[in-house]
Amino acid sequence: MLRYILSRLGQSLILLLIVSFIGFIVLALAPGGPLSQFALSPGMTQEQIDKIAAQMGLDRPVVVQYFDWFRHMLTGDWGTSYRDGQPVLRVIGSHLFATLLLMGTAITISVTLGSAIGIASALRQGSFFDHTAMVAAMVALSIPTFWFGLIAIYVFSLNLRWLPAGNMYTVGDGSVLDYARHLVMPALVLALVDVAVWSRYMRTSTLNVINQDFVRTARAKGLTRRRVLFKHIVGNSLVPMVTLAGLQLPLVLGGALVTETVFTWPGMGRLFLDSLGYSDYPVVMGLLMASALLVLIGNLAADLVVAFLDPRIRLD
Amino acid sequence: MTANTVIAQSGKPLIRSRAVRRFFSNRLALVGLLMVLTLTVACFIGPHLLAFDELYIDLRARFAPPGTGGHIFGTDPLGRDIAARLFHAGQISMAVGFAVMVIATTVGSVVGVVSGYYGGKVAAVLMRIVDAFLSFPSVFLLLALAAFIQPGPVMIAVIISATSWMEVARIVEAEVKSLRNQDFIMAAHMLGLSGRWIMFRELLPNALGPIIVAATLTVARAILLEAYISFLGYGIQPPLPSWGNMLNGAQQYLASAPWLAIVPGVAITIAVTGFNLIGDGLRDAFDTRSKG
Numbered sequence: 151m152l153r154y155i156l157s158r159l160g161q162s163l164i165l166l167l168i169v170s171f172i173g174f175i176v177l178a179l180a181p182g183g184p185l186s187q188f189a190l191s192p193g194m195t196q197e198q199i200d201k202i203a204a205q206m207g208l209d210r211p212v213v214v215q216y217f218d219w220f221r222h223m224l225t226g227d228w229g230t231s232y233r234d235g236q237p238v239l240r241v242i243g244s245h246l247f248a249t250l251l252l253m254g255t256a257i258t259i260s261v262t263l264g265s266a267i268g269i270a271s272a273l274r275q276g277s278f279f280d281h282t283a284m285v286a287a288m289v290a291l292s293i294p295t296f297w298f299g300l301i302a303i304y305v306f307s308l309n310l311r312w313l314p315a316g317n318m319y320t321v322g323d324g325s326v327l328d329y330a331r332h333l334v335m336p337a338l339v340l341a342l343v344d345v346a347v348w349s350r351y352m353r354t355s356t357l358n359v360i361n362q363d364f365v366r367t368a369r370a371k372g373l374t375r376r377r378v379l380f381k382h383i384v385g386n387s388l389v390p391m392v393t394l395a396g397l398q399l400p401l402v403l404g405g406a407l408v409t410e411t412v413f414t415w416p417g418m419g420r421l422f423l424d425s426l427g428y429s430d431y432p433v434v435m436g437l438l439m440a441s442a443l444l445v446l447i448g449n450l451a452a453d454l455v456v457a458f459l460d461p462r463i464r465l466d
Numbered sequence: 467m468t469a470n471t472v473i474a475q476s477g478k479p480l481i482r483s484r485a486v487r488r489f490f491s492n493r494l495a496l497v498g499l500l501m502v503l504t505l506t507v508a509c510f511i512g513p514h515l516l517a518f519d520e521l522y523i524d525l526r527a528r529f530a531p532p533g534t535g536g537h538i539f540g541t542d543p544l545g546r547d548i549a550a551r552l553f554h555a556g557q558i559s560m561a562v563g564f565a566v567m568v569i570a571t572t573v574g575s576v577v578g579v580v581s582g583y584y585g586g587k588v589a590a591v592l593m594r595i596v597d598a599f600l601s602f603p604s605v606f607l608l609l610a611l612a613a614f615i616q617p618g619p620v621m622i623a624v625i626i627s628a629t630s631w632m633e634v635a636r637i638v639e640a641e642v643k644s645l646r647n648q649d650f651i652m653a654a655h656m657l658g659l660s661g662r663w664i665m666f667r668e669l670l671p672n673a674l675g676p677i678i679v680a681a682t683l684t685v686a687r688a689i690l691l692e693a694y695i696s697f698l699g700y701g702i703q704p705p706l707p708s709w710g711n712m713l714n715g716a717q718q719y720l721a722s723a724p725w726l727a728i729v730p731g732v733a734i735t736i737a738v739t740g741f742n743l744i745g746d747g748l749r750d751a752f753d754t755r756s757k758g
Binding site for chain 1: 739
């Protein structure tokens with residue numbers, strides 16, 4: 151098991167290196183670049199621009215800049231924001247909680263609701279419920295998240311006036327209930343796509359398990375339906391879903407970005423868009439890294455959990 | 467024995483005709499096909515039937531609700547006819563979707579067939595790059611790219627492709643790896659055919675089913691991604707309409723003019739659902755293991 155953990159850890163580190171390199175190159179090769187804002191200001195000579203570039207270390211070859219950046223990143227120095235001079239890591243850190251709260255709630259909703267729908271569909275394969283649920287899942291998969299958010303605001307905030315249309319808390323309130331009221335809509339909107347994906351895969355996974363010999367054996371030895379369902383079917387069909395939960399992370403994170411924009415949720419997604427608008431490259435790069443890091447950690451955790459649950463995998 | 471008989475022996479044409487039959491007996495897939503066809507016809511014929519041009523600004527008719535003054539879907543904050551813009555936007559959004567399908571499928575297939583065929587170090591490097599691209603939330607990477615390019619439809623299609631080729635690469639690699647040791651490839655080797663010939667004339671055609679499925683789903687995904695970044699203001703720029711940028715700014719008029727948000731969103735949902743249903747139907751049709 152230890153060997154498996156170490157080798158997966160090594161793979162993740164190599165991946166992190168490639169990921170950060172791609173991100174760095176994308177931002178470095180972009181026309182415009184961090185100096186373009188100076189080029190626009192009148193009275194700025196090329197000489198002055200070159201001087202700023204030299205000060206910021208931007209006159210060196212991209213690869214040199216990259217390794218310099220990577221070395222600093224490993225020691226926790228992710229650079230300073232062009233916008234307000236704060237360390238990038240602190241800027242991201244102050245937006246991390248909001249995003250994790252939103253994503254965590256959305257993932258919890260999609261796992262529970264999606265599993266329930268998927269299992270129920272599989273147990274009644276071909277029934278009216280199964281067909282309806284799978285068509286609904288297909289439509290839910292196809293709805294743009296941000297648009298669903300707009301419609302939700304229109305219905306529940308503007309017309310029914312049940313829930314606030316945006317922000318994470320009311321200034322001057324900030325109780326748990328207040329947070330919850332603000333969280334409900336964005337979390338459900340973000341969860342929609344994931345519930346759909348989850349229920350489709352859960353259905354397939356459950357169908358695979360139902361037709362296996364050990365389930366027939368369990369039935370044949372006279373166990374109750376409920377016992378077979380919860381002890382043999384649900385547990386086993388959840389194993390491949392752990393991997394899926396890891397693979398779904400980029401989707402949820404990307405969805406969080408647009409959801410945060412629609413609901414003015416003060417998380418990493420909003421920060422990303424703001425930073426793009428200000429050409430705040432260190433923060434943009436930091437956020438690309440932070441999101442990739444989150445995905446890599448999620449996938450690593452998922453693989454380790456699966457290896458823990460299913461001894462066949464770690465023996466490979 | 468020529469290469470053509472080698473291909474014929476793999477027996478694909480028979481399967482393909484069966485696949486076509488299975489596809490057309492799948493009700494949901496047909497619904498999807500109908501949705502896409504209807505939308506396509508509407509987008510290309512619609513503009514000729516409407517009284518308004520998509521760029522015609524009538525400030526006296528701002529925010530006209532649907533059905534008033536001859537505007538079937540109402541007008542936008544500049545008094546432009548939403549129906550005319552919607553159909554025109556549809557042409558652009560779907561064109562972007564198809565362009566992405568072509569670019570992403572081509573890139574993905576080449577990467578997949580090369581790493582599947584050569585294996586070893588080549589595959590290790592290529593597939594790690596695939597993994598790395600998959601580790602970014604595509605919306606983040608897409609916005610980072612979009613912020614720095616000239617946002618015309620062509621460049622938008624290129625950058626969406628840059629975040630959409632990995633799935634195809636993975637599918638093709640897995641498929642090619644499983645085909646590589648089959649008899650007909652051994653035979654091709656013994657005939658002395660070049661690696662390029664084997665990859666693109668023997669292996670790739672035999673992986674066509676999964677590629678077509680992935681390509682169809684890519685169209686759906688590309689239409690969605692275009693909508694995302696255009697909604698956020700980094701995609702296709704006005705006055706050129708796209709389904710995404712029609713929604714940009716719709717939020718501030720949500721209370722007074724909800725149709726601004728509702729109409730384009732419904733169009734996106736129909737298009738994406740349609741392509742997804744077709745893709746799912748094709749998957750079932752090509753999948754010889756599943757019954758039905």
